Amino acid sequence: MPLGQRAGDKSDSRYCGVEVLDFPAGDGLPAVLTHSLSSAFDFLLAPLVDPEYRPTPGAVLPVAASDLVLSPSQWSSHIVGKISEWIDLDSEDEQLRLDSELTLKQEIAWATHLSLQACVIPPPKRSTCANYARVVNNILQGLTNMQLWLRIPLEKSESMDEDRGKVNNNNPTSETVDSWEWWNSFRLLCEHSSQLYVALDILSSLPSMNSLGRWFGEPVRAAILQTDAFLTNARGYPCLSKRHQTLLTGFFNHSVQVIISGRSNHNVSQVSEGVLSGDENHTEDTPTRHALSPYLEYMAYLYQRMDPLPEQERFEINYRDFLQSPLQPLMDNLEAQTYETFEKDTVKYTQYQRAIAKALVDKVSEDEVSTTRTVLMVVGAGRGPLVRASLQAAEETGRKLKVYAVEKNPNAVITLHSLIKLEGWESMVTIISSDMRCWDAPEKADILVSELLGSFGDNELSPECLDGAQRFLKPDGISIPSSYTSFVQPVTASKLHNDIKAHKDIAHFETAYVVKLHRVARLAPPQEVFSFTHPNFSPKVSNQRYTKLQFELPQDTGSCLVHGFAGYFDAVLYKDVHLGIEPNTCTPNMFSWFPIFFPLRKPIYVPSESPIEVHFWRCCGATKVSVVSIAVDPLINESCNGPESHVISC
Amino acid sequence: MPLGQRAGDKSDSRYCGVEVLDFPAGDGLPAVLTHSLSSAFDFLLAPLVDPEYRPTPGAVLPVAASDLVLSPSQWSSHIVGKISEWIDLDSEDEQLRLDSELTLKQEIAWATHLSLQACVIPPPKRSTCANYARVVNNILQGLTNMQLWLRIPLEKSESMDEDRGKVNNNNPTSETVDSWEWWNSFRLLCEHSSQLYVALDILSSLPSMNSLGRWFGEPVRAAILQTDAFLTNARGYPCLSKRHQTLLTGFFNHSVQVIISGRSNHNVSQVSEGVLSGDENHTEDTPTRHALSPYLEYMAYLYQRMDPLPEQERFEINYRDFLQSPLQPLMDNLEAQTYETFEKDTVKYTQYQRAIAKALVDKVSEDEVSTTRTVLMVVGAGRGPLVRASLQAAEETGRKLKVYAVEKNPNAVITLHSLIKLEGWESMVTIISSDMRCWDAPEKADILVSELLGSFGDNELSPECLDGAQRFLKPDGISIPSSYTSFVQPVTASKLHNDIKAHKDIAHFETAYVVKLHRVARLAPPQEVFSFTHPNFSPKVSNQRYTKLQFELPQDTGSCLVHGFAGYFDAVLYKDVHLGIEPNTCTPNMFSWFPIFFPLRKPIYVPSESPIEVHFWRCCGATKVSVVSIAVDPLINESCNGPESHVISC
Incomplete structure (x- = not known):
């Protein structure tokens, strides 16, 4: 029973x-x-x-x-x-x-x-x-x-603390x-x-x-x-x-x-x-x-x-430790059901609305309200949730708005047209059925709004998309989000390791997964990896990155096995309005993103009290961005396993 | 609704x-x-x-x-x-x-x-x-x-019949x-x-x-x-x-x-x-x-x-068109659950009991009943259902019996010991915990009883096992079963073909499957393939076989696609007592065997009114028996697809 x-x-x-x-x-x-x-x-x-x-x-x-x-x-x-x-x-x-x-x-x-x-x-x-x-x-x-x-x-x-010297001296009695x-x-x-x-x-x-x-x-x-x-x-x-x-x-x-x-x-x-x-x-x-x-x-x-x-936890229970490939909205068109699910995340869109409202107030002072119309472009408008948030922010602040909704998925564009008609927004919103990378904008925007972030921030190629889109942003224009940062922490995750191993190939170890982490041990606090800021009009913009991190495990943990790294992001939408899933600062009750998991092909044994050194690269080729390459080294002299290094595609 | x-x-x-x-x-x-x-x-x-x-x-x-x-x-x-x-x-x-x-x-x-x-x-x-x-x-x-x-x-x-000559003459009006x-x-x-x-x-x-x-x-x-x-x-x-x-x-x-x-x-x-x-x-x-x-x-x-x-159909509904690998009891030990399932097939064991009773009556005349004790060996006794059937047949006919129960699976032997003790059969039954291929029998048997048949009769290597076991059968001894014959018929079975294809390899097309055929079209009546008789004391026993079959499809069928062959068996246990799954003569309400399915790697198009020729081989090597090799040829002059030939392991 x-x-x-x-x-x-x-x-x-x-x-x-x-x-x-x-x-x-x-x-x-x-x-x-x-x-x-x-x-x-x-x-x-x-x-x-x-x-x-x-x-x-x-x-x-x-x-x-x-x-x-x-x-x-x-x-x-x-x-x-x-x-x-x-x-x-x-x-x-x-x-x-x-x-x-x-x-x-x-x-x-x-x-x-x-x-x-x-x-x-x-x-x-x-x-x-x-x-x-x-x-x-x-x-x-x-x-x-x-x-x-x-x-x-x-x-x-x-x-005991006083014993530690002896342990390092290989004193067998203090084993x-x-x-x-x-x-x-x-x-x-x-x-x-x-x-x-x-x-x-x-x-x-x-x-x-x-x-x-x-x-x-x-x-x-x-x-x-x-x-x-x-x-x-x-x-x-x-x-x-x-x-x-x-x-x-x-x-x-x-x-x-x-x-x-x-x-x-x-x-x-x-x-x-x-x-x-x-x-x-x-x-x-x-x-x-x-x-x-x-x-x-x-x-x-x-x-x-x-x-x-909690209700959200109950809703997500079947996703626990279930490995999903990250969405690739740039390559594949999302389905109606997927739009429907993400549109329900009211917390996220409320944050966007707050950020847009603050930007509108900064752009247009009270005495210009009646004379100035702000041009706002939503790049990747989907079925329109950011269009709605923008218009609501305009109404809330009493600012006049002209919205361009740019969307590459022709099926979402059909819905956008229905929505605009249904809501009577025809005079305020222009729908552009086009890939933002090809569009030739008729005027420049004051505010550029997008939601292109993946679980690791940049992994759905937001930096590349926004660098392209800023060509139709005024020099003093605002990007929402204005910046974002990725985070990682080492984890023990034997279930995830075994699920990936079950595919019996290397390819599945060279993939990053979106996963509701549950049966994992988080071994050290998350640390920052890469940051991106928009717009970036500097002539030498590069989205290549390299970072070396060193994780210290709490002294009394003992040895452990690292199966990979959990990844998160935090984004500044505008000024003090942020959005993110980094455990210490995460936005409550938001469900659009699970963490990302970067597996190691070969789990790494980390002896008690040894730090872990990990290197992260973001490499950009002409046609391909490999979002993460990892090299890990447990910093011990008598290394029982060599360093591990491989490329992970997101 | x-x-x-x-x-x-x-x-x-x-x-x-x-x-x-x-x-x-x-x-x-x-x-x-x-x-x-x-x-x-x-x-x-x-x-x-x-x-x-x-x-x-x-x-x-x-x-x-x-x-x-x-x-x-x-x-x-x-x-x-x-x-x-x-x-x-x-x-x-x-x-x-x-x-x-x-x-x-x-x-x-x-x-x-x-x-x-x-x-x-x-x-x-x-x-x-x-x-x-x-x-x-x-x-x-x-x-x-x-x-x-x-x-x-x-x-x-x-x-129309009278049109057929014209069709062959390529008269376009009668198309x-x-x-x-x-x-x-x-x-x-x-x-x-x-x-x-x-x-x-x-x-x-x-x-x-x-x-x-x-x-x-x-x-x-x-x-x-x-x-x-x-x-x-x-x-x-x-x-x-x-x-x-x-x-x-x-x-x-x-x-x-x-x-x-x-x-x-x-x-x-x-x-x-x-x-x-x-x-x-x-x-x-x-x-x-x-x-x-x-x-x-x-x-x-x-x-x-x-x-x-019907109840049995309801029980089997989840097995419809579900491909299973045939059991390999010679190689793997069956589990208790599997024994339990098969032991419930009372129809099968009733047929065995009838056959054994007839053999006992033939062996021992009424006036020898009190003086003669028949020696019966069950080879592959499992958890004892054939031992029970034999003892019941002896009781029914009033014949005295000495049973050797030979079983290679040590776990089944544990159960056999419990059973003999529970039933008080110690004086009549001797348990031999051994592979029948290695056992050195202390005396020769009058009757050899086995249930080694697969869905295609010989595919679980009954011929090889019984040829070996007949060394401890008297020259006038009886084998139950005394003979068995396999049957095949061509079928359209696109679901099975696709399920096999989903494995994306050749190996799965070179396997025979046990399957409850449901979504199939049986294109012509089954025909006999191979027969085996036991005991066979001829000095030139060979279990190699070759047969060529020709199937004629009913005239009004039209063209069709053959995805493979459905296989069945019929066994003569003793004299008029038989057991089998060949659709026209199958034993009713027996559930121990589903048909076997031999897939073709490449389905064969058979034009209207063309016969199909199929070649079947049974090849024996020193350590391996490949039970079926198939070659198929639709007998048409303007062959739109060549003959297909490959080996299928059972």
């Missing part, structure tokens, strides 16, 4: 499982399952094979239950397999190593036979796990549907433990397999928030919450520390399912429960209450206490 | 549209749409642009309605665009040709802007339509979602018209585009059933039913001839939507309708009844009159 209803949330984090600690011998499994399901757990993490078993020639595998004991849909919906924990593939003991490999393969084969959705494989027993990872990688090649969840304890010992490193080595040896996930064991103490943050970019499928991690409230019930609560809420928001594990430390009596619910009659019939029910109830409480998803 | 509810049928053929004959000028379109929807039509086939329009520089396209007049979802759900019928891209008049090309492109661009699902393009005006097809092919390359439906009148003049030929040339020039479909105009007279049958393998999306095609029943209402009814039912079963077109010829008064329904009060408020409502009501009657889909 799901933890609760949360409007718009259909993710797996609604489900809560329970770990079966003892081997359910004989036909024990169906009984345990029935008991757990009737106690409102959704699934079991259960051992599949007797942990006493060691491979013997001719023996039949001593499974917990024959496949006939549960139905195929019970197996696949309610059982996550737990691979025997004794296996140790990197042991010095060869027999143990060989037994481990054979048993692991047999158990996975049995789980595949049962069509389980996932199996949890035990944590590496030691820091070197090469043989374990090799065998798992080999198994992963043969799996079609089943996932493997590598169990990892969530722990990281913090290096820090960071279980993320185990995961990272394992996943690298498994070649970023898209069927390998993490199940994190949540213990009573937690690492720093910055270090926890890394996991939100990793493929965490389950948080195995140990009963030992719970505190006890005044009434004797289990509860979690504030930090644990924050972490769990984060997991709920990132589709991570909870599994309760351990022995009960909170023997909350059933009778008092019955009294509380005023339901005494049923105590006799009620089957024994599940020992871990109080923990499940606390989880349900935490889940239900979360704020409902 | 759908024509009716039919259990399990979720296809588009539930929807009925209406063609708008006049240009709805001004804001006429929303009114026409509202009226049609309130009269229970589901969508309009409507002109998008004033048919009087001819391209003029600078003119705004005179569209029927601005995109703002309907919502995006109304446009895409309720409007199929009708491209202007005057366009003639193969005219001798160059100006008309150029105007046609420009208008066609503008109208399609407008329809794309509106995100329509489909546009109907007019029928070719003459038998050569190369320029029309070239331009359409060019347009299709640029479409991402929208379909184009080429309108084709459903007509074929039958050549036959077959509109399928127009479609075929057009589609070939459009390179089998998967976004090009047919809309068939149904007229008052219909071609022969065999010729109609061809269309069920073609991508027909709509049947445009002319009011002129209707007859009048005794009460003055429209109805259709029996042959029209059969055709329409066929269309309903193949997801073809109906569009009613034409002027009303049946002015059934609304008042009499009101009287019939006893609903006189509402006549005043009721908006004018749609002139074509009586035809829609007749369609709904025809739709609702159809038999409900």
Whole structure:
């Protein structure tokens, strides 16, 4: 039974499982399952094979239950397999190593036979796990549907400030433990397999928030919450520390399912429960209450206490981490539906109207109002939203306006004509059915209004378009927007990396994507990349750019893997009126732009406390602009991976 | 409003549209749409642009309605665009040709802007339509979602027997018209585009059933039913001839939507309708009844009159025309779910039980019953269904049985052990966890039972497996099955061809597929291909085969396109007990096998009354058996396409 209803949330984090600690011998499994399901757990993490078993020639595998004991849909919906924990593939003991490999393969084969959705494989027993990872990688090649969840304890010992000198001196006694490193080595040896996930064991103490943050970019499928991690409230019930609560809420928001594990430390009596619910009659019939029910109830409480998803978030939920190619309105004509969607972004057009109003007031003083008519050109008028904003700004400020609406898409021009007729704007608006690059304007404009910005600002070639269009702007004319700046920050984003990798070609790694970033870890604050100002009448205008950025990760983050860079923009429309999606300054409730994502062909490992240096180029050819080339270098002496450099087309 | 509810049928053929004959000028379109929807039509086939329009520089396209007049979802759900019928891209008049090309492109661009699902393009005006097809092919390359439906009148003049001599003498006066030929040339020039479909105009007279049958393998999306095609029943209402009814039912079963077109010829008064329904009060408020409502009501009657889909058909509906790779149980281990599904086919196991019972009675006479114990081996026992059938046959006939159950999948062996224990069969059944190819049997068997047949009989390598296994069969032993034969027939199957082509490689054309054939035209009765008999103790056993088949299409079919061959099998289990899927002799209610489909890399055009010659090879190498190689040749002198030959792996 799901933890609760949360409007718009259909993710797996609604489900809560329970770990079966003892081997359910004989036909024990169906009984345990029935008991757990009737106690409102959704699934079991259960051992599949007797942990006493060691491979013997001719023996039949001593499974917990024959496949006939549960139905195929019970197996696949309610059982996550737990691979025997004794296996140790990197042991010095060869027999143990060989037994481990054979048993692991047999158990996975049995789980595949049962069509389980996932199996949890035990944590590496030691820091070197090469043989374990090799065998798992080999198994992963043969799996079609089943996932493997590598169990990892969530722990990281913090290096004290005074210890840092010693660490750099390679003092082995001050070695820090960071279980993320185990995961990272394992996943690298498994070649970023898209069927390998993490199940994190949540213990009573937690690492720093910055270090926890890394996991939100990793493929965490389950948080195995140990009963030992719970505190006890005044009434004797289990509860979690504030930090644990924050972490769990984060997991709920990132589709991570909870599994309760351990022995009960909170023997909350059933009778008092019955009294509380005023339901005494049923105590006799009620089957024994599940020992871990109080923990499940606390989880349900935490889940239900979360704020409902805001409406815009709910609308965008299906776009989370979904890679889209940026629109290319310069090359392709947009469809009516696309215009319709973007025209609904009232926040954006309100900002434009404010900016145009301010420009009109600056251009025409109060005493010129009756004699002066401002010429305004909308370049890329689409179906007319900026024409409307301009006329509204004129009305609001009492300024007279003459509008030229320039649009290259003949289908949008048809709509523009209908709109002008419908609104009775014929005397104020002239429609120009033409590409702004070819148009020969009959007069020069006071104000040039455009909305050519992409998620990274210049990536839909706004600079090139506006440099061309300023030939019909008066020398003292105003461009709205008057400037814009792009921003980037490094991210961990294993899902995006795997989705791009699934195309099995280089081309998809040399593309920038528009994407509602969700399962990502933002590793450092965004920094400015390129800026453009309009109009620019300088004789030496160039839209080529180069920038070198250096990102410092917070000290307590630990090491991490960078899969790419998230990109944003901020635009000054006019004076103090701005518009943008840079996280720290973004315009609220605007939905026209998702961030952009620049992937790295090869993710870069960044050791703890090393800065990242990244180079960005914007290159212009005669017929083509490659908006971003990237080179990244983790600045470490003993470089374990060389710098990465490649071109990304937007 | 759908024509009716039919259990399990979720296809588009539930929807009925209406063609708008006049240009709805001004804001006429929303009114026409509202009226049609309130009269229970589901969508309009409507002109998008004033048919009087001819391209003029600078003119705004005179569209029927601005995109703002309907919502995006109304446009895409309720409007199929009708491209202007005057366009003639193969005219001798160059100006008309150029105007046609420009208008066609503008109208399609407008329809794309509106995100329509489909546009109907007019029928070719003459038998050569190369320029029309070239331009359409060019347009299709640029479409991402929208379909184009080429309108084709459903007509074929039958050549009389006495005329045939003349036709062969190329007498132009006796030339036959077959509109399928127009479609075929057009589609070939459009390179089998998967976004090009047919809309068939149904007229008052219909071609022969065999010729109609061809269309069920073609991508027909709509049947445009002319009011002129209707007859009048005794009460003055429209109805259709029996042959029209059969055709329409066929269309309903193949997801073809109906569009009613034409002027009303049946002015059934609304008042009499009101009287019939006893609903006189509402006549005043009721908006004018749609002139074509009586035809829609007749369609709904025809739709609702159809038999409900049988349960098995309903279960299999999602498998229709869905290409699956054949199982390779010899190479891969099946999963529990797969065993579970196949074990449910009681018809199959009942046939096995009958065959085994007959064999037991033949082996052991009544007076030997108490003294003789028959040794039976199940090779490929899986989770035990044939073991059960064997024991039931023994019980039924009173024969004593010793069963060896040989199975190579260790996971299935686990289940077999549980089953034997559960059923108390330990004294009768010995489980052998081994590949039958490696097993060294302790004694020889009287009866060897297996179920290794694929959809084409031998394609899962039953011959090779049983030749190996017969080493532990007594010289007078019985194999069940004792023989099997494969069958093929040529088919038109444009959907399957396009689905395979979508992979953009040759490998997918060199694969045989298991598929529930639905949108196919079966062009000639199936013929036998290869037979195998077991046991075969002859010293010169070879499973290599070669066969040449010649298919004659019924005389009145006309020409057709062959996309590949449908394959089936029939097996003799023992004496008169058989099992199979060959359409004429298939075992009813058995669901373990869908037909197999052998695709041709390049579909073959077969002119009217030409036979097709096909060569089939079964080739065995040391480590690999290529089950089918095909060569096809349409036996015509002026061969317009050469023979096709390639290897297909099963």
